Amino acid sequence: MSYQNWINYLKSAEKNSIVSGRIRKVLYKFADGQQMSEEYNMDTGIVQRRAWRKCKQLMGEPEWEIELGEEPRQLNWSANKTNGAGDSDAMAGAEFTVRESNTAPLLTKRITKKNIEWRIRNMPYPLDVYNVKAQAEKRAIVVSTSNKKYYKVIPVPELDRCGVPPQQSSITVHHQFNTLIITYSKPDIICEMEAQVLMLLKDVETETSMDDLLKGLMAK
């Protein structure tokens, strides 16, 4: 029932921070080879994006896995989605192996001051089709559909870090504009943890991004 492990883990990491626009980006390099990148909104102090880079076993460049926030939208859909951003124009052909079609449901996660929100886009079915359950034994929220079209186990890493199981009573569900919105109101312990993390990041030195400097110069 404590987030102390998580705080210690973050403390052990080598941290780099840079400010770009109104966003502060922090890169954590952990001793076990993992990397985590976070983006904080400087006005609200809320994490907008968080991604993990886990080390791969055999070979090749590890990929970023997005835990939080939207994936960068790509204009040419043909580029390999799993490869993240970057090399897009070079492989405009059918270089990908498999990917979900662009009409398939797409899950994104967002954190606000009070809530954790998931949006599942491309979900045309009415609200009574969905069944959203908090499952303590899986430590996850399970979304299923009565027409057997969609099923997803959504892990909640924030709750894991605090050692709190998900609770059904915190969940509310909306459906509008082809989108299913699941809202989970944050328990106090999570807010507390986030505040602690912010305190931790206060000590990390920040450099201003070159882009901003250049932008400033151009304006003059």
Place this chain on the structure above:
Amino acid sequence: MAEAEKIEVRDITRIERIGAHSHIRGLGLDDVLEARAVSQGMVGQKDARRAAGVVTQMVREGKIAGRCILLAGEPSTGKTAIAVGMAQALGTETPFTSMSGSEIYSLEMSKTEALSQALRKSIGVRIKEETEIIEGEVVEIQIERPATGTGQKMGKVTLKTTEMETNYDLGNKIIECFMKEKIHAGDVITIDKASGKVNKLGRSFTRARDYDATGAQARFVQCPEGELQKRKEVVHTVTLHEIDVINSRTHGFLALFSGDTGEIKQEVRDQINNKVLEWREEGKAEINPGVLFIDEVHMLDIECFSFLNRALESDMAPVVVMATNRGITRIRGTNYRSPHGIPIDLLDRMIIIRTVAYSEKEVKEILKIRCEEEDCVMHPDALTILTRIATDTSLRYAIQLITTANLVCRRRKAAEVNTEDVKKVYSLFLDENRSSKILKEYQDDYMFSEITEHDGDESVAGGGAKRRMESSGDAQPMEH
């Protein structure tokens, strides 16, 4: 649809070419490593087989690195057969690399590089890795190809589990995989997201009553549950050499298939050794040392032997089995003579297994096995004659006669090879003894016969003549 199914289920019997040792399926030992007289294609050589059984046990336990075993014996006493038997007994999980001593003299890489690649090919690493796979039942599959026949193919597939259903777009490469695996609606498949490998698990039970011709080998499986995309732990078995290749070149995996590996830097190897040891400590990988078999080991030269001396001391070394049919002979690359043509210091590190000549009974047994392997029915009398030929000439020559006699027998439309057939092929094909006898008799009629007596001695300068006398027993090529 039904037509396509019919083609698919046509049973394909695997045709394997028959090789010199294809009749061997193991070492023919029982549970307590006692050799059975005739078993798994092995005959006789009880002591040698028992010894080889102990060695395989040592390899299986995998605790001891860098042991060296020498199989020594006269020609055609089953040295290679024992090595093949060991490979079969160890199974496909344990890497077994077989090479001939002369294979290292390649112009493309140095001798030591060839040897260290062979050594590293014989060490397997089992790596547990978590990968993302898609597992589901195919609901619908559409592949559109352009009318011109070339160009981009478009593919879409709908997969489902008991809980959900999703559409996927398919890339060009994976469309080919789908076509190769002949995937239809109703199949349960897995797709490895990283490598794009498609694997057909079977047909879904819900389609079991569909009217189509399914073969006996069609497997029915349950439709998978839960999410389509799963993280699964898979175990790869790769050899150290494969890891080397992947990491040494920019084109990575492709080098494995093109075979163009070239030299691998020692730094890369060291790095990989460290990495593998690290993984082992973390419990992510398991080292699975195998066997390197070097046939005709007397063909190696002194540099290779001293390289092996050092390489065997590394804790990543496999068990090395060597075979030679030479007695006391010159070590290649030196003027020194040594038992088996191997330096004494390396011999000292070896345990030596001796193979002995086969008895007449055993020869008969081997010939019988070979007859079976080569699909040849032989009359007992013919077999006796063949055994006689084998003891008088050589076992290999007698084995050559089996198929030839079978062909002669088929010419006269008989089902069984009789003594006449064997006699006929015996007169048709010369064995080594008779051939050399003829050569000696008619030497003067052959070309360049005059050189051998006089010029031959002169071409080898000084002490060369003496050396020639010494090494008359072994037909080794002279070192420059």
